[in-house]
Amino acid sequence: MSVDCALRSRTIRNAPAASSPCAVPATCSRAVRMSRRPMNSHALRWWQRLAVRIYLTMLASMISFGVFFGVAYFVWHLYYVSGHRPGVLMIVILLFIALALAIGAFPIVRRLTGRLERLQRSVDALGSGQLSTRVAVEGQDEVASLAISFNRSVARIEALLDAQKMLLSNASHELRSPLARIRMAIELMQERAQPDLRLELMRNIAELDGLIEEILLASRLDAVPDSAVNREPVDLTALAAEECAAMDVPLDAQVVSVRGDSRLLRRMLRNLLENARRYGDGAPIRVSLVTDPDQAICLDVIDQGPGIPADERENVFTPFYRLLGSSERAGGVGLGLSLVRQIASAHGGDVRCLPQQPSGSRFRVRLPPDPSP
Numbered sequence: 001m002s003v004d005c006a007l008r009s010r011t012i013r014n015a016p017a018a019s020s021p022c023a024v025p026a027t028c029s030r031a032v033r034m035s036r037r038p039m040n041s042h043a044l045r046w047w048q049r050l051a052v053r054i055y056l057t058m059l060a061s062m063i064s065f066g067v068f069f070g071v072a073y074f075v076w077h078l079y080y081v082s083g084h085r086p087g088v089l090m091i092v093i094l095l096f097i098a099l100a101l102a103i104g105a106f107p108i109v110r111r112l113t114g115r116l117e118r119l120q121r122s123v124d125a126l127g128s129g130q131l132s133t134r135v136a137v138e139g140q141d142e143v144a145s146l147a148i149s150f151n152r153s154v155a156r157i158e159a160l161l162d163a164q165k166m167l168l169s170n171a172s173h174e175l176r177s178p179l180a181r182i183r184m185a186i187e188l189m190q191e192r193a194q195p196d197l198r199l200e201l202m203r204n205i206a207e208l209d210g211l212i213e214e215i216l217l218a219s220r221l222d223a224v225p226d227s228a229v230n231r232e233p234v235d236l237t238a239l240a241a242e243e244c245a246a247m248d249v250p251l252d253a254q255v256v257s258v259r260g261d262s263r264l265l266r267r268m269l270r271n272l273l274e275n276a277r278r279y280g281d282g283a284p285i286r287v288s289l290v291t292d293p294d295q296a297i298c299l300d301v302i303d304q305g306p307g308i309p310a311d312e313r314e315n316v317f318t319p320f321y322r323l324l325g326s327s328e329r330a331g332g333v334g335l336g337l338s339l340v341r342q343i344a345s346a347h348g349g350d351v352r353c354l355p356q357q358p359s360g361s362r363f364r365v366r367l368p369p370d371p372s373p
Contacts, residue, residue, distance in 0.1 A: 067097055111138075112143065115138055115139070115143050115147075116143065118135060118136070119135055119143070119146065119147060119150065122134070122135045122150065123150070126154060131154060131157060131158040131161065132158070133154060134151050134154065135147040135150050135151055137151070165219050165222050175208070175212050176212060179205060179208060179209055179212070182201075182205060183202075183205055186198060186201050186202060186205070211335065214335040214336070214339055215335070217267070217339060218319070218335065218338065218339055218342060221339075221342045221343070221346055222342075229260065229261055229264070229346045229347065230260070230261040231259045231260060231261075232259065232260070232261075232262070233257055233258075233259060233370055233372060234257060234258050234259065234260055234261075234262045234265055234370075235257050236256050236257055236258050236265065236289065236297065236299070236367075237253045237254070237255050237256055237257075237289060239262060239265060239266055239269065240253055240269060240287060240289050240299070241253070242266075243266065243269050243270055243273060244273070244287050247273050247277065247285075249273060249285045249286065249287055250286045250287070251286075251287045251288075251289070252286065252287070252288045252289070252290075253287070253288070253289035253290070254289060254290050254291060256289060256290075256291055256297050256369065257369070257370040258297060258347065258367050258368070258369060258370050259347075259368075259370045259371070259372070260346075260347040260367075261346075261347075264343045264346065264347075265343065265347070267339065267343065268339070268340050268343040268344065268365065269287075269299070269301075271336040271337065271339055271340050272299075272301040272337075272340060272363050272365075273285065273287075273301060274336060275301075275336050275337060275363070276301055276302075276303040276305075276361075276363075279303075279305055279306075279323075280303035280304065280305035280360070281305045281306060283303055283304035283305045283360065284303075284304055285301070285302065285303050285304075286302050287299070287300065287301055287302070288300040288302065291369065292366075295369055296349075296366045296367065296368060296369070297366065297367045297368070297369055298364055298365070298366055299364070299365040299366075299367070300362055300363070300364050300365075301362070301363045302356055302360065302361075302362045302363075303356070303360045303361055304356070304359055304360040305359070305360050305361065306359065306360075307355065307356065307359050307360050307361050308323065308353055308361050310355070313352075313353035313354075314353070316337050316353060317337050317338055317340070317341045317351070317353075318334075318338065319334065319335055319338040320334040320335065320338075321334050321338075322334040337351075337363075340363075340365070344365050344366075344367065347367055347368075348367070348368045349365060349366050349367035349368065350365075350366055351363060351364065351365045351366075352364050
């Protein structure tokens with residue numbers, strides 16, 4: 001059994017109890033309890049039910065239209081058929097009744113449609129990733145029950161995701177100490193250990209250390225909003241030149257700058273270069289940095305390896321996802337490209353995997369330019 005597998009098995013066996021920092025927070029338990037509470041829709045009185053209110057509103061609207069057209073026909077008949085002039089007071093009373101019914105139905109319908117529109121906007125916000133979205137509960141009908149169910153579901157989802165992030169972050173912190181002790185023990189036994197075994201142990205420890213660092217970085221990016229990312233002018237051309245020179249990769253770049261965190265942007269480019277080197281089967285790698293016609297900055301990392309199938313190009317950005325056979329061929333844990341997407345998104349950009357002719361892959365990161373002159 002390799003060292004990293006043994007460490008992972010030992011970590012699972014020695015997982016902390018519920019009272020440790022890695023325990024699932026109480027917000028998750030509260031959310032689960034909330035989801036089990038019974039709904040109150042069956043306790044509504046008959047006049048509070050949405051169907052009854054819609055029926056009464058439609059009935060009032062039909063009555064108002066009937067009265068209005070009835071008055072119009074009555075006036076027409078008296079003037080043009082019978083030759084009599086109806087009393088002005090009677091006409092005014094009938095028109096007032098029709099107008100009152102029409103005006104009275106409008107706020108009822110508008111209140112209902114307004115609540116449904118607000119619920120729709122909240123659902124759209126949730127779909128865009130805003131887990132703090134909540135709907136104001138108004139009234140005591142089925143729409144109010146739907147709003148309560150929506151808020152309860154969103155709270156549970158948010159609590160579960162927060163628990164997952166906290167578990168990953170705390171577990172990663174807890175792994176740092178045993179890794180440091182193992183590294184120290186290997187350093188102390190270097191005179192007695194076989195050189196090949198020592199190198200293998202150090203390589204596995206370095207791989208685990210890199211995995212922990214990436215998990216911690218992903219947890220930090222998830223924990224803070226995009227607006228909290230450091231925004232300062234970054235010379236992306238100089239940054240790319242340094243990273244490409246370190247890996248002996250040719251660079252074709254224009255002079256461009258962005259606003260963001262230079263440390264995160266450097267990590268993003270380094271992960272792309274490491275991914276191309278690891279899975280490119282030793283094929284040449286090149287980097288392109290240009291401004292497209294939409295004034296967006298395009299950073300392309302291109303390799304001439306075997307490429308990625310079309311149906312897998314989006315999956316490679318999923319955390320811990322690896323193509324079939326890639327782990328045996330090149331190692332890795334499947335977090336590098338996921339971090340690239342997180343960093344690009346935190347800077348208002350995106351990343352895509354594109355095909356490269358005649359073979360290989362092109363990872364394109366699009367970032368907004370620095371608006372300052």
